[in-house]
Amino acid sequence: MPGWCFRRGISVTLSFSDRVEVPKHVLVRFLPKESVFLNMETEYYYGLDEIGTRMWQVATAASSIENAYAELLTEFDVEAELLRQNLSDLLERLIALGLLQIRFADVEVDPAI
Numbered sequence: 001m002p003g004w005c006f007r008r009g010i011s012v013t014l015s016f017s018d019r020v021e022v023p024k025h026v027l028v029r030f031l032p033k034e035s036v037f038l039n040m041e042t043e044y045y046y047g048l049d050e051i052g053t054r055m056w057q058v059a060t061a062a063s064s065i066e067n068a069y070a071e072l073l074t075e076f077d078v079e080a081e082l083l084r085q086n087l088s089d090l091l092e093r094l095i096a097l098g099l100l101q102i103r104f105a106d107v108e109v110d111p112a113i
Contacts, residue, residue: 014092016066016084017105020059026099039098046099051076055090056100064105065091 022028027038035053037046048056055072062068069087073080094100 014065014088014095014102015105016069016088017064019062019064019103019105020091020095020100021103022060023098023101037094037099042098044097044099046094046097052090055087056094059087059091060100 025040027040029036030053033050033053035048035056037048038044039046054075055068058071058075059065059068062071065087069084072087073083076083078086091100095102
């Protein structure tokens, strides 16, 4: 189920077959029960609570958003569709703020680039 992300005026479709990664211009610090992000390009700070932090950790470590979703479904006692929507909303918000970027599943990257 794709969602829409808006980054710098451009809309991008988020698919659960894609993966997310942390851009080089983002600093992340983990604190007890929360995390703080700093986009060094925009100087924008953003914080996540314990659940949001765990969702971010799993999503950025997984080979796809779908795999992250499947792992989170085993960790949290939540309706499947609610988790899917919450994960999608969180990732879309972080992408829009420049705190995550999408690695599209259907795009090959030349390692020489």
